Amino acid sequence: MSVIDEVVEKVRSKDRDQPEFIQAVTEVMETLKPTVDKHPEFVKAKIYERIVEPDRMIIFRVPWEDDNHEVQVNRGFRVQFNNAIGPYKGGLRLHPSVNLSVIKFLGFEQIFKNSLTTLPMGGAKGGSEFDPKGKSDAEVMRFIYAFMRELYRYIGPDTDVPAGDIGVGGREIGYLFGYYKKIVNEHTGVLTGKGLEYGGSLIRPQATGYGVAYFAAEMLATRGKDFASKVVAISGSGNVAQFAVQKVTQLGGKVVTLSDSNGSIVDEEGINAEKLAFVMNLKNVKRGRIKEYVERYPNAKYIEGKSVWDIISDNGMKVDVALPCATQNEINEFHANKLVRNGVIAVVEGANMPSNLGAIKILQANNVLFGPAKAANAGGVAVSGLEMSQNSLRLSWTSEEVDQRLQQIMKSIHKASLEAAEAYGKPGDYLTGANIAGFIKVAKAMLAYGIV
Numbered sequence: 321m322s323v324i325d326e327v328v329e330k331v332r333s334k335d336r337d338q339p340e341f342i343q344a345v346t347e348v349m350e351t352l353k354p355t356v357d358k359h360p361e362f363v364k365a366k367i368y369e370r371i372v373e374p375d376r377m378i379i380f381r382v383p384w385e386d387d388n389h390e391v392q393v394n395r396g397f398r399v400q401f402n403n404a405i406g407p408y409k410g411g412l413r414l415h416p417s418v419n420l421s422v423i424k425f426l427g428f429e430q431i432f433k434n435s436l437t438t439l440p441m442g443g444a445k446g447g448s449e450f451d452p453k454g455k456s457d458a459e460v461m462r463f464i465y466a467f468m469r470e471l472y473r474y475i476g477p478d479t480d481v482p483a484g485d486i487g488v489g490g491r492e493i494g495y496l497f498g499y500y501k502k503i504v505n506e507h508t509g510v511l512t513g514k515g516l517e518y519g520g521s522l523i524r525p526q527a528t529g530y531g532v533a534y535f536a537a538e539m540l541a542t543r544g545k546d547f548a549s550k551v552v553a554i555s556g557s558g559n560v561a562q563f564a565v566q567k568v569t570q571l572g573g574k575v576v577t578l579s580d581s582n583g584s585i586v587d588e589e590g591i592n593a594e595k596l597a598f599v600m601n602l603k604n605v606k607r608g609r610i611k612e613y614v615e616r617y618p619n620a621k622y623i624e625g626k627s628v629w630d631i632i633s634d635n636g637m638k639v640d641v642a643l644p645c646a647t648q649n650e651i652n653e654f655h656a657n658k659l660v661r662n663g664v665i666a667v668v669e670g671a672n673m674p675s676n677l678g679a680i681k682i683l684q685a686n687n688v689l690f691g692p693a694k695a696a697n698a699g700g701v702a703v704s705g706l707e708m709s710q711n712s713l714r715l716s717w718t719s720e721e722v723d724q725r726l727q728q729i730m731k732s733i734h735k736a737s738l739e740a741a742e743a744y745g746k747p748g749d750y751l752t753g754a755n756i757a758g759f760i761k762v763a764k765a766m767l768a769y770g771i772v
């Protein structure tokens with residue numbers, strides 16, 4: 321049995337109640353196989369065994385009072401996975417599906433993603449099964465204060481710097497930062513995704529979605545193609561999806577789908593800038609549902625209970641590029657086969673782990689350009705890294721400057737992924753390339769520290 325198989329086996333048996341974490345470990349470890357022969361020093365120092373074990377996992381009670389003065393209790397998580405190359409860094413997710421397995425998978429992925437950005441950031445993730453949907457602003461604020469009342473002792477600008485993820489946007493970061501500042505009495509860059517008035521970076525809200533589009537454009541260019549006149553399917557309708565729509569549209573593509581956890585819309589005429597402004601107001605200000613899109617734009621269709629990938633599969637809808645931007649495991653083998661049959665050119669992941677292992681294999685076997693999450697959606701955390709730099713410098717850069725750096729970083733991740741894939745015998749395989757390129761830097765740093 322190879323050292324990689326042994327590590328995966330050990331995780332399967334030790335963490336058998338953590339399917340998402342096992343999935344992420346399997347995906348990464350399988351692709352690291354070519355590193356084993358080239359780096360006997362990693363094997364000897366048991367780097368593969370060590371990297372799947374988090375530095376620490378913090379789980380805590382979050383008691384708060386709802387608007388009816390009833391006490392509610394949620395569970396908070398922060399998994400500080402690896403700080404070999406920089407302070408822990410990664411988002412906070414508020415969604416009913418959050419559990420230890422989900423946070424561990426996200427924290428594990430974040431190690432390699434952050435390494436790929438070229439910036440000095442370790443990997444972490446946190447969150448709670450608290451559901452912000454249907455809660456008043458006051459309830460969200462009281463929950464967040466209670467969450468930070470415990471989290472504050474484990475984080476800091478040189479220790480661990482959380483940010484947003486599903487269910488955590490500008491409003492939540494404001495409450496988190498405000499409460500941290502109050503109890504620690506320090507105005508420091510302890511969170512990213514902050515408002516511009518109190519240390520945030522221009523382009524951070526846009527960064528993940530823009531980065532996905534930039535990365536996809538780089539991938540298309542390797543086949544002499546671009547976004548012009550391409551039909552693009554995007555899932556989700558949150559932060560990542562919204563700015564992916566914006567950039568893809570600016571690059572000449574036509575986005576025809578969006579979704580939320582209740583259903584999906586198809587707009588064959590394309591979601592143009594005006595329609596996107598409607599979606600942004602609907603989701604970010606009114607906190608409404610995507611089905612309201614068809615009340616405003618009756619030529620579009622809303623399909624309740626179906627994902628974007630279900631609809632494409634059921635109707636034989638032809639799309640050139642697919643950008644899953646909602647959540648994990650949206651695209652399964654069935655969807656992947658249908659996408660292939662309908663002639664998809666590229667599947668580029670905006671969400672974290674939106675394609676399951678079988679789906680990835682099918683897409684790659686059929687020569688579809690497959691852009692893995694940790695490379696394609698790294699623009700968000702990359703600009704978080706730039707926000708940290710600006711906070712340390714006590715300066716702020718212009719949008720042009722940050723966007724320029726974001727574009728450079730996405731280009732460099734694309735190049736590093738292709739080069740590593742080539743060097744380790746898997747030319748054109750972005751998944752293998754991204755995993756190896758991200759891993760090598762972290763592994764070398766771990767090696768330098770000895771056995772800690």
Ligand code: NDP
Nearest residue numbers: 486487528556557558559560580581646647671672697700
């Ligand atoms: P948001 O909360 O802004 O939006 C999430 C979107 O996905 C919403 O439309 C939501 O629908 C939908 N969604 C969430 N969970 C499910 C589910 N279980 N089934 C179907 N739809 C679902 O989050 P983000 O846009 O920030 O995050 C989207 C993805 O991108 C996540 O995988 C996240 O980890 C990843 N990501 C985010 C980054 C960031 O900077 N924000 C950076 C890199 C990756 P509803 O409104 O019904 O909840």
Ligand code: 2IT
Nearest residue numbers: 410411483485700701704
């Ligand atoms: O998955 C991710 O990379 C994020 N949610 C962004 C993390 C960050 O620290 O900006």
